[in-house]
Amino acid sequence: MNEPVPVHPAPVPVLALGDILLVSLQGELHDGLAEQLQQDLSHRIATTGVSGVVIDISGVDIVDSFLGRVLAEIASTARLLAARTVLAGMRPAVAITLVELGLVLPGLTTALDVDRAMEVLSQRGR
Amino acid sequence: MMQPSGQASATTVPVGSDADLAWVRQQVRQCAAALGFGLVQQTKLVTAASELARNTLVHGGGGHAEITPLDNGHARGLRMSFVDSGPGIRDLELAMTDGYTSGGGLGLGLSGARRLVQEFSVETEPGRGTTVTAVAWVTQVPASRSGLG
Structure with a gap:
């Protein structure tokens, strides 16, 4: 149980699906990696439109x-x-914890899964 | 009587980098799962650990975390202590206020973590460091009491 399991920081893949960028976060996300993602995404949005x-x-x-x-x-x-952002697939336990923590992320659009997130973006599209 | 099996299996994890925060989270999750905490309680514990370990790293200049399983005879629990020898907290009441920050964060670390656990204490002395201790007990579900006479 106490055998050290190395946690490798791996870059977060960003997929382009037509007019939308899709990012799937998995498991442990290092602070540095999260900040890297923030910069990468901003760059991708600005260059791809x-x-x-x-x-x-x-x-x-x-x-x-x-x-x-x-x-x-x-x-x-x-x-x-x-560009609009939709946060998809938050687990119920995470939602409960965030509310208790006091972090309710106002202004962030959410959807239950990726399919619904895509729908939200297409409905709001031009 | 107090925590007969607890002390022997305490786990100490250094808190000196981003990677250590991930390691603290993993250790807390493993320990909480083994003790029988439900998914929501596990999530709260791991989140609290993440907040407190980050405080140790960012404000305390690093230190260590100690994760100890508890058993008081009625319930099993988990104690997490986060120890640094940094500058300490000058105004604890202010530091515990939602939204107060000295580190560029959201100011939810201490106050938020306190809401995620059942017992919470802070020992701090300016110039000597800070120890934050959080304890949570496995919530008893009625079904598990059927064995008690």
């Missing part, structure tokens, strides 16, 4: 105040770059 970003967090065990802040900042930055 996509209209939406979907961040899938269904594989994320916990969202603490640091990751919550990064997600909110990604959404704010995307908005300034003319």
Whole structure:
């Protein structure tokens, strides 16, 4: 049980699906990696001119105040770059914990899964 | 009588980098799952651990975390202590206020973590460091009491 399991920081893949960027976060996300993602995404949005970003967090065990802040900042930055962000697939236990923590992420659009997030973006599209 | 099996299996994890925060989270999750905490309680514990370990790293300049399983005879629990020898907290009441931050965060670390656990204490002395201790007990579900006479 106490055998050290190395946690490798791996880059977060960003997929382009037509007019939308899809990011799937999995498991442990280092602080540095989250900030890297913020920069990468902003750059991708600005250079590709996509209209939406979907961040899938269904594989994320916990969202603490640091990751919550990064997600909110990604959404704010995307908005300034003319793209909408939808946070998809938050686990119920994570939602309960975030509310108790006091981090309710105002202004962040959510959807239950990636399909619904895509729908939200297409409905709001031009 | 107090925690007969607890002390022997305490786990100490250094808190000196981002990677250590991930390691603290993993250790707390493993320990909480083994003790029988439900998924929501596990999530709260791991989140609280993440907040407190980050405080140790960012404000305390690093330190260590101690994770100890508890058993008081009625319930099993988990104690997490986060120890640093940094500058300490000058105004504890202010530091415990929602939204107060000295580190560029959201100011939810201490106050938020306190809401996620059942027992919470802070020992701090300016110039000497800070120890934050959080304890949570496995919530008893009625079904598990059927064995008691």
